[in-house]
Amino acid sequence: MERPDDSGDRPAWAPPAEDHREQRSTVWITVVLFAVFMAVMLVVAVLVVGGMKESKAGAVQSRPPTPTTTSVTPVTPSPSSRPEVPTRKYETAANPIVAPGATMPKVTCDLPRLRGTKEQLEAFYLALIPCLERAWHPVLTQVGEPRIPVTVNAEDVKNTACGPPPPPExxxxxxxGEGATIFVPLPRQLADGGPDLLTQLFLLAHEYGHHVQEQSGILSKHDMLYGEADGDRAKILDLSRRLELQADCFGAMFLANAAGRGSIGAGMVTQLRQSTFEDSDTHGSSKSSALWRKRGLNAKDTSACNTFAAPANEVS
Structure with a gap:
């Protein structure tokens, strides 16, 4: 039907024919039904798409729980049941490291050939230290005392955290102990014809014995007693000899458990037994040194090296 032009006269309105009204009703019904159908389909589509998105999000499977046969309820340990943290025991004669029953394992040391340059000596020391640790760490663990890393310094230092070094003679x-360092100045090792195997082995074992004293608390207790001596020379020298003779004993004990394996021949034990040391007010007499080296070589456990419990005549 044409839309009349506003400029002209409009014809009078009359109702459309009945059949045309029915046709228009049918069209509107169809449109409405189609709109309802599309609305339903839209809802269905939204639900389907939503379902697909949820399915994709859940497509990443979580790891299945580990099967268990029993149900365990976590329990906060009481102070008495917590593992004990290794701590130093600030004792000398009563220190657990020299109590009966603390044994050292047999160890095998694979060492480079001992030669006379700085690099070669350092390589020897750096190979020997881990072997000393393999011998002593189990002992410290047995008695619940800490394991502290040690450093080796081969420089000819003029001072340390502990003060000036002792003279070469x-x-x-x-x-x-401050910094846990073993100092082995190269010029001292190269004097008198160069490094000797037994001398270097026992030197490092003796100095590591001092490190054991540091780890266990013996060295700290020794320093406390030194201060309490208040300048009493006799007491100070007695403390020094007990400390040094114990390091001799510890060094000999290590050598006994390492000799005959790897790079340390069994003959090293015999050589150490036959070695003599000069008398010293601070390190002990030759007789006392031989006594404690012998005890270390024959020791079944570390109690053989309890110099702080020994009578005065054994630490002269």
Whole structure:
């Protein structure tokens, strides 16, 4: 039907024919039904798409729980049941490291050939230290005392955290508890014809013995007693000899458990037994040194090295 032009006269309105009204009703019904159908389909589509998105999100499977046969309820341990953290025991004669029953395992040391350059000596020391640790760490673990890393310094130092080093004529090497360092100045090792295998083995074993004293608390207790001596020379020298003779004993004990394996021949034990040391006010007499080296070589456990419980005549 044409839309009349506004500029002209409109014809009078009359109702459409009946059949045309029915046709229009049918069209509207069809449109409504189609709209309802599309609305339903839209709802269905939204539900389907939503379902697909949820399915994709859940497509990443979580790891299945580990099968268990029993149900375990976590329990906060009481102070008495918590594992004990290794701590130093600030004792000398009563220290657990020298109590009966603390045994050292047999160890095998694979060492480079001992030669006379700085690099070669350092390589020897750096191979020997882990072997000393394999011997002593189980002992410290047995008695619940800590294991502290040690450093080796082959420089000819003029000072350390512990003060000036002892003169060369008094010591080939020395230990400083501040920083846990073994000092083995190269010029001292190269004097008198160069490094000797037994000398170097026992030197490092002796100085590591001081490190054992540091780890166990013996060295700290020794320093406390030194301060309490208040300048009493006799007491101070007695403490020094007990400390040094114990390091001799510890060094000999290590050598006995390492000799005959790897790079340390069994003959090293015999050589150490036959070695003599000069008398020293601070390190003990030759007789006392031989006594404690012998005890270390024959020791069944570390109690053989309890110099702080020994009578005065054994630590002269």
């Amino acid at each position: 008094e010591a080939l090497g020395f230990y400083c």
